[in-house]
Amino acid sequence: MPQPRRSPLTRERVLRAAVRLADKHGLDALSMRRLAASLKVEAMSLYNHVTNKDDVLDGMVDQIVGEITRPTPGGAWKAEMRVRATSARDVMLAHPWAAMLVVSRISVGPNMLGYIDATLGTLREAGFTWAETDRAWNAIDCYIYGYTLQLQNFPIDPAEYASAAAEYLPMLPADQYPYMHDLSSRVANGTHDGTHDFSFGLELILDALERMVASRGGGSQ
Amino acid sequence: MPQPRRSPLTRERVLRAAVRLADKHGLDALSMRRLAASLKVEAMSLYNHVTNKDDVLDGMVDQIVGEITRPTPGGAWKAEMRVRATSARDVMLAHPWAAMLVVSRISVGPNMLGYIDATLGTLREAGFTWAETDRAWNAIDCYIYGYTLQLQNFPIDPAEYASAAAEYLPMLPADQYPYMHDLSSRVANGTHDGTHDFSFGLELILDALERMVASRGGGSQ
DNA sequence: GGTGAAAGACATACAGTGTAAGCAATAGCT
DNA sequence: AGCTATTGCTTACACTGTATGTCTTTCACC
Numbered sequence: 001m002p003q004p005r006r007s008p009l010t011r012e013r014v015l016r017a018a019v020r021l022a023d024k025h026g027l028d029a030l031s032m033r034r035l036a037a038s039l040k041v042e043a044m045s046l047y048n049h050v051t052n053k054d055d056v057l058d059g060m061v062d063q064i065v066g067e068i069t070r071p072t073p074g075g076a077w078k079a080e081m082r083v084r085a086t087s088a089r090d091v092m093l094a095h096p097w098a099a100m101l102v103v104s105r106i107s108v109g110p111n112m113l114g115y116i117d118a119t120l121g122t123l124r125e126a127g128f129t130w131a132e133t134d135r136a137w138n139a140i141d142c143y144i145y146g147y148t149l150q151l152q153n154f155p156i157d158p159a160e161y162a163s164a165a166a167e168y169l170p171m172l173p174a175d176q177y178p179y180m181h182d183l184s185s186r187v188a189n190g191t192h193d194g195t196h197d198f199s200f201g202l203e204l205i206l207d208a209l210e211r212m213v214a215s216r217g218g219g220s221q
Numbered sequence: 222m223p224q225p226r227r228s229p230l231t232r233e234r235v236l237r238a239a240v241r242l243a244d245k246h247g248l249d250a251l252s253m254r255r256l257a258a259s260l261k262v263e264a265m266s267l268y269n270h271v272t273n274k275d276d277v278l279d280g281m282v283d284q285i286v287g288e289i290t291r292p293t294p295g296g297a298w299k300a301e302m303r304v305r306a307t308s309a310r311d312v313m314l315a316h317p318w319a320a321m322l323v324v325s326r327i328s329v330g331p332n333m334l335g336y337i338d339a340t341l342g343t344l345r346e347a348g349f350t351w352a353e354t355d356r357a358w359n360a361i362d363c364y365i366y367g368y369t370l371q372l373q374n375f376p377i378d379p380a381e382y383a384s385a386a387a388e389y390l391p392m393l394p395a396d397q398y399p400y401m402h403d404l405s406s407r408v409a410n411g412t413h414d415g416t417h418d419f420s421f422g423l424e425l426i427l428d429a430l431e432r433m434v435a436s437r438g439g440g441s442q
Numbered sequence: 443g444g445t446g447a448a449a450g451a452c453a454t455a456c457a458g459t460g461t462a463a464g465c466a467a468t469a470g471c472t
Numbered sequence: 473a474g475c476t477a478t479t480g481c482t483t484a485c486a487c488t489g490t491a492t493g494t495c496t497t498t499c500a501c502c
Contacts, residue, residue: 008450009450009451031487031488031489032488032489032490033487033488033489041451041452042451042452042453043452043489043490044451044452044453044490044491044492045450045451045452047490047491048449048450048451049450052489052490053488053489053490073400100325103321103367103370103371103374104321104370104374105374106374106375106376108392113393113398113401114398116401117398117399117400117401118400120400120401120404121399121400124400124403130403130404130407130412130413131413133404134404134413134415134417135417135418135421135422138368138371138417138421138422139364139417139421139422139425141367141371142363142364142367142368142371142422143360143363143364143367143422144367145366145367145370145371146324146362146363146364146365146366146367146368146370147359147363147367149324149325149366149367149370150324150359150362150363150366153324153325153326153327154327155327171329172334176338177334177335177338178338178342179294179338179339179341179342179345180334180337180338180341182345182351183341183351183354183355186351191351192351192352192355194355196355196356196359196360197356200356200359200360201356201359201360201363201364201426204360204425204426204429204430205422205425205426205429207429208425208426208428208429209425229479230479230480252458252459252460253459253460253461254458254459254460262480262481263480263481263482264460264461264481265461265462265480265481265482266479266480266481268461268462269478269479269480270479273460273461274459274460274461
């Protein structure tokens with residue numbers, strides 16, 4: 001009598017379930033017991049496939065890093081960087097728990113390593129020295145993670161910036177916080193939309209980097 | 222008989238103790254019970270002075286934000302921004318738990334509001350439009366937080382980069398991760414120090430912003 | 443087909459978490 | 473002096489990650 005065997009528990013299945021659970025109910029809701037329950041299993045059974053909860057978190061990070069489109073070394077570096085940065089942001093916005101995990105632990109999964117290698121390679125092949133490549137990579141990543149975290153943790157939906165600004169305006173007296181008061185007024189009355197678009201800072205950095213290689217390329221050497 | 226009255230519990234004292242405890246033993250060690258114990262009091266007594274643990278965390282953030290030196294509107298904006306960015310980084314490195322908290326919650330304490338107001342004002346008075354001011358502020362902050370978080374969570378001390386790179390090199394085969402392999406080799410043999418200095422990315426952004434105002438200042442208007 | 447071994451799922455238990463509810467003692471004010 | 477509000481303490485609950493030990497199922501080999 002072939003009872004309906006449910007597919008066996010594997011590390012892959014556990015990690016996918018963890019990502020799904022965190023996507024749906026938030027990282028706080030991801031406990032070993034709940035994760036096990038979502039797989040119709042007891043909590044301790046998970047420990048046959050992952051070493052502990054940190055291992056789960058690491059695996060989750062590497063899994064979603066796999067969703068980021070990698071740049072291709074040798075290509076047009078600026079466009080490549082734009083694509084990979086935007087993709088990284090999109091992926092982390094799609095998995096709101098991800099950015100926090102990425103910055104709060106170091107991940108050395110295969111996806112992460114490949115992602116970093118492609119990024120370094122793209123910059124290096126574009127003519128940056130190794131020191132510049134290392135720092136440029138870091139600067140761009142800092143911006144990506146910083147931007148994503150700030151956007152995600154801002155509790156107001158962009159569609160409600162105007163009404164929220166109007167609501168909070170009384171808490172920002174003009175004599176005490178003149179500039180915030182001014183800015184909030186403009187957001188409230190629609191003069192300024194208050195959005196922080198990703199490309200502003202990204203292009204700032206990319207343009208500055210471009211000038212860096214260009215100045216050397218046009219120089220004596 | 223005047224028994225040695227210990228100073229009364231106040232919100233201020235609780236928050237200061239929380240900061241001290243987190244500084245010394247890490248944010249994970251900050252439980253309500255331990256926090257209470259450090260004040261020679263029981264856990265539930267704290268709830269007469271703070272509403273819950275989140276309130277404690279918010280208070281801690283605002284307290285250390287008070288340590289950041291604010292820029293002064295009307296001053297030389299680039300230098301002012303450099304000082305405030307560097308100061309913010311220093312403060313957050315001195316309180317390793319702070320960056321994570323700052324980005325994972327929105328804080329509306331008086332110190333935070335004043336800090337933001339000063340930053341916005343400095344940019345605005347420098348000739349940036351409100352839209353530019355808002356986005357420039359955001360871009361710089363993204364970099365500050367991103368940089369601090371990445372630096373803090375990197376598990377290797379800069380003094381040990383070379384030896385660590387040598388150790389991990391076998392895990393980065395040249396055929397699979399050519400660029401990481403190359404970079405790690407250079408760090409291992411001392412050709413490249415592997416440090417990500419804060420000013421690199423910061424000056425990238427500040428220079429780009431400067432070009433933004435300069436181009437308008439030198440234009441028709 | 444029978445047998446030994448390994449793997450995986452489970453049950454129990456422990457120390458720790460945030461905090462709700464109720465009680466006791468103190469302090470300040472009239 | 474007596475009332476009231478504040479503050480601290482005790483107990484309790486639901487929940488966390490995971491160490492430990494046991495039981496069942498599966499698989500390789502003769």
